[in-house]
Amino acid sequence: MSTTTTQPRRGFSGPDQPPEDVMRACVHCGFCLPVCPTYRETHRERSSPRGRIWLIKAVSEGELDISDPVFKSEMSLCLNCRACEAVCPSGVQYGELVESARAQIVQHEPQPASARAAKAVGMKLLLGSPRATRAASYGAKVYAKSGLGSAVGATGLMSKIGLGHAEALRPAMQDEFLVAGRESWPAIGSRRGTVALLAGCVMSTAFAEVHRATARVLARNGFDVVVPPNQGCCGALSVHAGEADHGRALAKRNIDALGGPEFDAIIVNAAGCGAAMKEYDFLLREDPAYADKAATFVERVKDASEFLAEAGLVETPGALPITATYQDACHLAHAQRITKQPRELLRAIPELDLVEMSESDLCCGSAGIYNLLQTEMAGQLRERKVDHATATGAAVIVSANPGCMLQMRAGLAARGSDVQVEHLMTILDRAYAQVEQETPGA
Amino acid sequence: MTITTDQSTVVIDALRAVLGADYVVSDRAGLGVYELDASDEAITGIHRPLAAVLPETTEEVAEVARIAAEHDLPLLARGSGTGLAGGAIATQGGVMVVTTRMNRIVEVNLIDRYAVVQPGVVNLDLSTHLAPQGFYYAPDPSSQRACSIGGNLGNNSGGPHCLKYGVTNNHVLGLEVVLPGGEVCRFGGPSAENPGHDLTGLIVGSEATLGIITSATVRILPLPEEKGVLLATFESMETASRAVSATIADGILPSALEMMDKVTISAIEAGIGAGYPRDAEAVLLVELDGPTQTVGEERERVAEILSEHGAMTLSVAETAEEAELLWWGRKAAFGAMGRLAPNYHLTDTVVPRSKLPEAMQLVAEVASDYDLIIANVFHAGDGNLHPLILFDRKEPGIMERVLDASSVLMQHCIDLGGAISGEHGIGIEKNDALTLMYSDIDFGEMARVKRALDPRDLANPGKVFPSNFDRFGEPLD
Numbered sequence: 044m045s046t047t048t049t050q051p052r053r054g055f056s057g058p059d060q061p062p063e064d065v066m067r068a069c070v071h072c073g074f075c076l077p078v079c080p081t082y083r084e085t086h087r088e089r090s091s092p093r094g095r096i097w098l099i100k101a102v103s104e105g106e107l108d109i110s111d112p113v114f115k116s117e118m119s120l121c122l123n124c125r126a127c128e129a130v131c132p133s134g135v136q137y138g139e140l141v142e143s144a145r146a147q148i149v150q151h152e153p154q155p156a157s158a159r160a161a162k163a164v165g166m167k168l169l170l171g172s173p174r175a176t177r178a179a180s181y182g183a184k185v186y187a188k189s190g191l192g193s194a195v196g197a198t199g200l201m202s203k204i205g206l207g208h209a210e211a212l213r214p215a216m217q218d219e220f221l222v223a224g225r226e227s228w229p230a231i232g233s234r235r236g237t238v239a240l241l242a243g244c245v246m247s248t249a250f251a252e253v254h255r256a257t258a259r260v261l262a263r264n265g266f267d268v269v270v271p272p273n274q275g276c277c278g279a280l281s282v283h284a285g286e287a288d289h290g291r292a293l294a295k296r297n298i299d300a301l302g303g304p305e306f307d308a309i310i311v312n313a314a315g316c317g318a319a320m321k322e323y324d325f326l327l328r329e330d331p332a333y334a335d336k337a338a339t340f341v342e343r344v345k346d347a348s349e350f351l352a353e354a355g356l357v358e359t360p361g362a363l364p365i366t367a368t369y370q371d372a373c374h375l376a377h378a379q380r381i382t383k384q385p386r387e388l389l390r391a392i393p394e395l396d397l398v399e400m401s402e403s404d405l406c407c408g409s410a411g412i413y414n415l416l417q418t419e420m421a422g423q424l425r426e427r428k429v430d431h432a433t434a435t436g437a438a439v440i441v442s443a444n445p446g447c448m449l450q451m452r453a454g455l456a457a458r459g460s461d462v463q464v465e466h467l468m469t470i471l472d473r474a475y476a477q478v479e480q481e482t483p484g485a
Numbered sequence: 486m487t488i489t490t491d492q493s494t495v496v497i498d499a500l501r502a503v504l505g506a507d508y509v510v511s512d513r514a515g516l517g518v519y520e521l522d523a524s525d526e527a528i529t530g531i532h533r534p535l536a537a538v539l540p541e542t543t544e545e546v547a548e549v550a551r552i553a554a555e556h557d558l559p560l561l562a563r564g565s566g567t568g569l570a571g572g573a574i575a576t577q578g579g580v581m582v583v584t585t586r587m588n589r590i591v592e593v594n595l596i597d598r599y600a601v602v603q604p605g606v607v608n609l610d611l612s613t614h615l616a617p618q619g620f621y622y623a624p625d626p627s628s629q630r631a632c633s634i635g636g637n638l639g640n641n642s643g644g645p646h647c648l649k650y651g652v653t654n655n656h657v658l659g660l661e662v663v664l665p666g667g668e669v670c671r672f673g674g675p676s677a678e679n680p681g682h683d684l685t686g687l688i689v690g691s692e693a694t695l696g697i698i699t700s701a702t703v704r705i706l707p708l709p710e711e712k713g714v715l716l717a718t719f720e721s722m723e724t725a726s727r728a729v730s731a732t733i734a735d736g737i738l739p740s741a742l743e744m745m746d747k748v749t750i751s752a753i754e755a756g757i758g759a760g761y762p763r764d765a766e767a768v769l770l771v772e773l774d775g776p777t778q779t780v781g782e783e784r785e786r787v788a789e790i791l792s793e794h795g796a797m798t799l800s801v802a803e804t805a806e807e808a809e810l811l812w813w814g815r816k817a818a819f820g821a822m823g824r825l826a827p828n829y830h831l832t833d834t835v836v837p838r839s840k841l842p843e844a845m846q847l848v849a850e851v852a853s854d855y856d857l858i859i860a861n862v863f864h865a866g867d868g869n870l871h872p873l874i875l876f877d878r879k880e881p882g883i884m885e886r887v888l889d890a891s892s893v894l895m896q897h898c899i900d901l902g903g904a905i906s907g908e909h910g911i912g913i914e915k916n917d918a919l920t921l922m923y924s925d926i927d928f929g930e931m932a933r934v935k936r937a938l939d940p941r942d943l944a945n946p947g948k949v950f951p952s953n954f955d956r957f958g959e960p961l962d
Contacts, residue, residue: 067827072523072820073567073631077607086539086585086605087510088566094518101517113514130630132820134756 053105058329059146059287061099062139069096069135075127080406081120084423089117092127092137099144109151118144120420122413123283124373124406125318129380138378139325145285173223173247173275221251223300224272228262232357235265236307238350241297241320244276246313250445256472257312257347263475264357268310274300277311279319279374280411282326294323295333302340309340312347312468314444315411318378320344346375347468348443352384361477362393363470368437369397370428370451371404372444385443385467392474398435402427409450421450429454433462443467488558488578493535496556500538500580503548508539508586519581522566522573523628523819525828527878528888529913534575537563541586543661543669543699550697551667553580554943560665561945562693564605564633569819569831570912572639572692576947582697584635590614591700599658599675601702604635611703620705623650626908627816638698641690643908645741645772645815648866650706652908654689661700662688665944675702687934692910693945695938709774712740713784714802714811717791718765722746722849722861725767726841728794729865732771733838735790737783740774742866748825748875749818749862756821759814760807762798769796769865770815772808818862819873826858826875830887832894833915836903838868847897848872855890869907870898895921911949920951932957 055061075092076082082091089098098114101107107114118141127137223242240258247254258268278293297320301309311317321344327337345353369389375381382404389397408414408424429451432440440462442448451464488496493511500509510516519537520526535558540546553560559579566573575581584605592601595618602611608629612621625644626632636642638660643652650656659673673685688695719725725744732742745753745768750761761768769791773783788799802808822829836844845861848870852859860873872894876883895905895918905918923931932954936942950957 068823070523070525070820070823070827070829071521071566072628072823073565074628074817074820076565076631077610086583086588087515088518088583088585089510089515091518093521093566097518097521098514101514106517107514111514113512132753132756132817133823134821135823 054102054109055147057150059143061143065136065140066100068133070133074130074132078126078130080122080124080424081420090120095121099140109147115148118148120417122406122410124410125377126373129377142282146287149285219251221247221254223270223274226270228258228268230265230267231263232265237267237305238308238310239301239306240268240270241309241311241316242270242274243313243316245445253312253466253469257468260468260471260475271300277316277319279315282319283411291326294326298336298340302336308343308345308350310345310347310350314372314375315446317344317346318374346379346381348385348388349381352387356391360392360471360474363474364394365439366396366398366437367439367441368400368432368435370432370440370442370447372442372447373406375443376404388471389441398437400431400435402431407447407450409446411446414450425450425454433460438462440464441467441470488535492556497536499552500536503545504538504540509536511536522568524569524571524914525830527828527884528830529571529574532574532576534581535578537581537583539583539586546582546663546697546699547667547669549580549582550663550665554666559946560943562697564636565631567628567632568636568910570910570914572910572912572948574913576913584633597675598705599702600705601700602634603700604633604698606634608632608634608637615705619708621708622703623706624653624656634701635698638689638701639692640910645743645864648742649738649740654686656704657685657689657701658704659702660685660688660698662696663699664696665939692949694935694949695944711777711780713773713780714808715771715784715787716800716811717769717796718762718798719767719795720797722767722845723842724795725769726845728791729841730839731794732787732790737787739771739866741772743770743815744863744865746861748858748860752821752824753814753818755824757814757817759810761814770811822860822873822875826877828876828878830874830891831909832872832891833906833909834870834895834898834903835907836868836898836901840901841868844870844901851890851893855886857890913948916949917951928957
């Protein structure tokens with residue numbers, strides 16, 4: 044790279060260019076290396092944040108072409124787990140760089156057929172409208188219940204279309220999907236406020252019961268919980284994949300649906316969604332109609348654990364005599380810097396023994412749809428995570444992100460382990476259910 | 486060093502035959518990041534090795550060294566690339582041995598208190614590994630989360646706790662080294678005393694100019710029972726400097742005594758927010774360690790001394806977390822400079838502790854004379870200054886001013902009885918400045934030692950010694 048570049052940004056053009064000031068804030072100190080999962084696995088520096096920033100700079104300065112295969116493969120291999128951001132002394136917003144770089148790749152040339160197919164189907168159709176997500180999820184439910192799943196499995200059809208690994212990650216569908224606008228939970232006891240719950244895409248179908256658990260825990264602590272209609276997917280998967288325009292459309296819809304002044308907070312119980320929604324201001328920074336709205340919206344987005352820890356629990360949960368270990372979701376620990384609150388909530392449960400695992404905050408390899416596209420690296424990281432989690436001897440692995448939960452469940456199932464993976468809110472809800480059993484009529 | 490395309494192909498094929506294609510990096514995009522370490526490319530320049538190789542064993546390193554020697558190619562080592570003097574930059578091309586896969590902690594012996602590690606082990610990973618057994622590895626450069634022990638050995642790195650515990654050299658018992666021709670040598674060993682010439686001491690701090698360290702036996706220490714962390718603010722760097730001398734003069738030896746100025750605090754707070762007071766002109770971060778009762782008594786005494794010597798506020802870290810955050814802020818300070826300017830140049834000088842107030846005055850004068858922002862964050866207890874000159878390399882004419890200011894600063898520190906480098910190595914940033922400290926006779930003797938182990942000048946050539954190195958000692962054959 045030239046030291047006297049006079050023509051920066053030669054390789055990028057159009058919207059969503061990696062911000063120059065973010066690139067320049069990197070002084071390549073190397074503090075990001077040890078926390079990067081792909082660097083830890085490969086030990087090669089091009090697969091580290093410092094390496095990827097070099098590649099982005101090289102394209103920006105015309106040193107490498109945007110179609111360079113190493114540039115493209117490294118942008119894809121990055122989990123966007125943001126562990127590097129959490130330790131960066133200079134506060135480099137690496138996620139913005141890699142997401143912009145991906146958007147540039149998408150803009151500048153066609154994707155390989157398989158990736159394009161996965162993205163097009165997965166995002167625009169499934170995530171574009173909650174109804175489509177539910178329809179697909181209903182299909183998945185029928186598919187599983189009818190025995191078709193095993194029939195298809197036997198034919199190897201999923202493998203033939205290149206998605207054999209996806210089968211293991213398929214979530215078990217819940218019987219009752221959560222439909223925005225149809226359910227609400229009034230505060231129990233003295234009312235402390237009203238919150239809106241993000242229903243999301245996969246959460247509202249495969250994890251509908253986690254939503255209900257979240258709502259019951261919030262209601263129990265004095266909050267009216269509503270699931271406002273007309274909301275939808277947070278857009279994270281689209282943005283991470285470089286489909287920024289699609290992400291922006293989804294973001295605007297959520298700002299319109301959830302941004303009303305009647306809500307004290309917008310509660311999110313999926314780490315990836317919360318992180319994405321807290322960055323709507325960056326995503327919509329160039330949109331004159333939404334830039335300001337997005338800036339005020341992000342102030343009120345709260346992870347459920349963050350909100351509860353801040354508000355304080357009104358009532359002590361009931362006892363749960365289990366050994367649990369907590370796995371930090373990247374988009375909670377690194378992107379939102381929330382690590383203490385979930386642990387505080389778990390420690391608030393009497394008789395629950397919380398045992399820490401090694402490398403709790405090293406990505407499990409799920410990373411949105413990363414585990415569908417980068418199967419080898421995702422598999423290595425999954426094994427590393429399951430090794431650490433099971434080494435604690437815990438009966439339950441607690442997390443706060445659906446992707447991590449599916450990834451770890453798949454890893455445990457492959458080993459025939461009976462260790463359970465549960466959402467933090469599910470565990471809290473169970474603990475509160477104990478209170479009811481102990482004091483009937485409470 | 487020029488090399489033809491045909492020769493490159495032969496060398497790369499030979500390296501691949503030893504390591505496999507995955508661990509020989511020779512493509513443009515893959516090599517790019519190996520052009521950098523943590524020093525500033527505006528000063529080191531942009532240099533690309535012919536290949537970067539990632540061996541896993543000593544035997545593989547020896548094979549690589551033999552291939553390099555056979556083709557008359559330079560051989561250099563790189564760990565995590567956190568160096569601040571360009572020591573791991575391939576200024577003359579050649580083969581770069583990247584030690585990141587050599588990351589095994591081979592042995593831990595708690596009774597004899599040593600650990601055997603490969604060079605790619607990350608400094609903090611060793612202490613994290615030892616912590617459950619109540620031990621740690623004392624040298625803690627600020628980059629300890631990322632830097633490798635191999636790099637620490639090469640640079641004889643220091644860190645905040647060197648004040649009490651000494652630098653890397655004081656913690657090394659033995660080394661395994663691959664010499665430039667591929668011979669594997671072992672110096673020293675686990676026992677505390679080793680007869681004969683101290684070749685371990687010769688290798689430590691030699692920045693891979695004598696060979697590549699492939700294994701190290703290092704001392705490990707029991708964790709102190711208690712640590713106490715104090716933060717004091719002062720109205721000026723000079724006042725804070727006087728308080729440092731007064732503390733040491735009282736007979737107390739803190740485990741660390743760090744000073745930071747307002748510029749540094751603003752960078753840390755903007756970058757990560759560690760809770761330092763933004764309005765203070767200077768702060769001292771003092772750590773005491775040892776038995777709980779002693780730490781309590783010393784903390785009170787240090788607080789008294791600091792108050793008597795102008796401390797405006799004094800606070801004690803109440804929890805381990807609070808102390809940890811203050812330390813994280815201190816250790817992240819260099820990287821945080823990216824918040825203030827896109828480039829910085831580190832001058833790693835040392836002065837006798839008693840000269841600190843004068844040195845601070847001189848740094849301020851140089852900043853004003855050259856119209857530069859200079860941040861100060863350093864190991865005050867042992868007088869190891871780190872004036873960081875902040876700049877934007879895109880500003881016309883800036884490089885000359887930065888380098889001139891740096892030279893003047895080094896000369897001032899030598900005049901005060903100090904040295905031009907404390908712990909970050911010489912590399913290619915300060916090799917010519919070494920002439921400010923050593924005579925031609927001194928260089929001649931160093932050159933003879935270098936050539937005894939590396940007669941063809943293949944081991945990290947162009948580093949440490951001044952650029953006119955060829956004229957010292959015996960002529961090259």
